Every structure is written in structure tokens, then in C-alpha cells.
Amino acid sequence: NAGVTQTPKFQVLKTGQSMTLQCAQDMNHEYMSWYRQDPGMGLRLIHYSVGAGITDQGEVPNGYNVSRSTTEDFPLRLLSAAPSQTSVYFCASSYLARLDMNTEAFFGQGTRLTVV
Amino acid sequence: AQTVTQSQPEMSVQEAETVTLSCTYDTSESDYYLFWYKQPPSRQMILVIRQEAYKQQNATENRFSVNFQKAAKSFSLKISDSQLGDAAMYFCAYRRMYSGTYKYIFGTGTRLKVLA
Numbered sequence: 642n643a644g645v646t647q648t649p650k651f652q653v654l655k656t657g658q659s660m661t662l663q664c665a666q667d668m669n670h671e672y673m674s675w676y677r678q679d680p681g682m683g684l685r686l687i688h689y690s691v692g693a694g695i696t697d698q699g700e701v702p703n704g705y706n707v708s709r710s711t712t713e714d715f716p717l718r719l720l721s722a723a724p725s726q727t728s729v730y731f732c733a734s735s736y737l738a739r740l741d742m743n744t745e746a747f748f749g750q751g752t753r754l755t756v757v
Numbered sequence: 758a759q760t761v762t763q764s765q766p767e768m769s770v771q772e773a774e775t776v777t778l779s780c781t782y783d784t785s786e787s788d789y790y791l792f793w794y795k796q797p798p799s800r801q802m803i804l805v806i807r808q809e810a811y812k813q814q815n816a817t818e819n820r821f822s823v824n825f826q827k828a829a830k831s832f833s834l835k836i837s838d839s840q841l842g843d844a845a846m847y848f849c850a851y852r853r854m855y856s857g858t859y860k861y862i863f864g865t866g867t868r869l870k871v872l873a
Contacts (some may be wrong), residue, residue: 672859673762681766683848683865691859699860737859744852745792746861748802 647749
């Protein structure tokens, strides 16, 4: 059981370049999300999805796009990278809320992105 | 809006001693989940312990236990018999139990140092 697979682990981009961070889970979780982690700011939600075909914005969505064509995959696209997007990015998935079922978020290993 | 506050940016504990990490939250909901996650230098987010708000009994996982005070909106983590491997960043997180958004809200983290 692979859990949440997130790629790449490291990436350096030049300002203005675009790229896609990949996220896949094999636990049949309905809920998937992307966070960025910056020093002193915890994890901030970028975008999330509660099922295939359904996405919504989180706390810091500007400069990022997502799509959810399947239950398993939830890629994050940086449209035109900026130095302010230098951060560590995490993908996470979980079941939707159900009584007596584990609903903790499972995380990928993170991507350290540097925009120069 | 819900918020999660971790007021201790950094804590230190001697090996084999006990340490308590603080977390407070603000919500108007009555049903929700609370979590503590550990992030070691490997960057992986690891679930330490979870608490359902409808359960009065404090959750325990081996050396880790919580003090859940629902009325005070407090959710502290106690680590007993601290080990060198406990050194990490610890995040407190909140999630509504029944919600159309299912967002997890994270605190800013507490860095725990374990002294040999």
C-alpha cells in the first residue's frame, strides 16, 4: 500500500516557468488537498477537492491551478513561477467525515520548490 | 472561522523527562476532530494522536497522551519518557466533523528539542 505518492521531491524553477506537482493516492480517499509550508506559518491550504470533478480554493490559491479527473490523482500546477512561491509543498488525502472511521490526513513526502 | 494557536515556537526537554506542548483552538462547532502531527527532519508528516470531540476520554498512544479540555478549547500533547527520536516539529490540527469543506486547519508548529 503506497499511500500518498508525491513527486518530485526537489525542484528548482526560474521565474516565469511553469510546472506540475504530481500527487496520487491509492486509499480511495475522497478528499485531497495541497498545502504549502513556510517557516513560522504552519501549513496553509492552497486548493482542495472532495471528489472527482470537484475542486475549490483554499487560503492561498493565487498562482496555482488544480484539477481532479480521477479519485486517485490531484496535480497542482504553477502557472508562472514567482520567488514568493518558494516553499515546501505537501499533498494530503483523507476520507470525508464518517463516524468511527479514521479521518486523519495522510501526507505525501513533500516537494521543496525553489524559484530563482 | 476556526483557528488553531500554538503559542510555543520551541520547547526543550531532557531525555527521559516529560514535556507538554500546548494547543488552543477557536470554533463554534460541537463536533470536530483534533490531531497532533510530528514532522521530523525527513519532512514526512506523521500522525501522532487523534481525538474526537464527542469522546470525553483523553486519547493515548503509548508515550503520547492528550489533555482535551473541550470547554476551554485546549488540546495539549504530553510526551512521557522523551526519546532522542521525538525531536521534531509538532503541529496541532483541527477539522470539522460534518462539513461541506472538510478543511484541516493547522497551527504554526512547536519545535521540540530533546537533550541527551
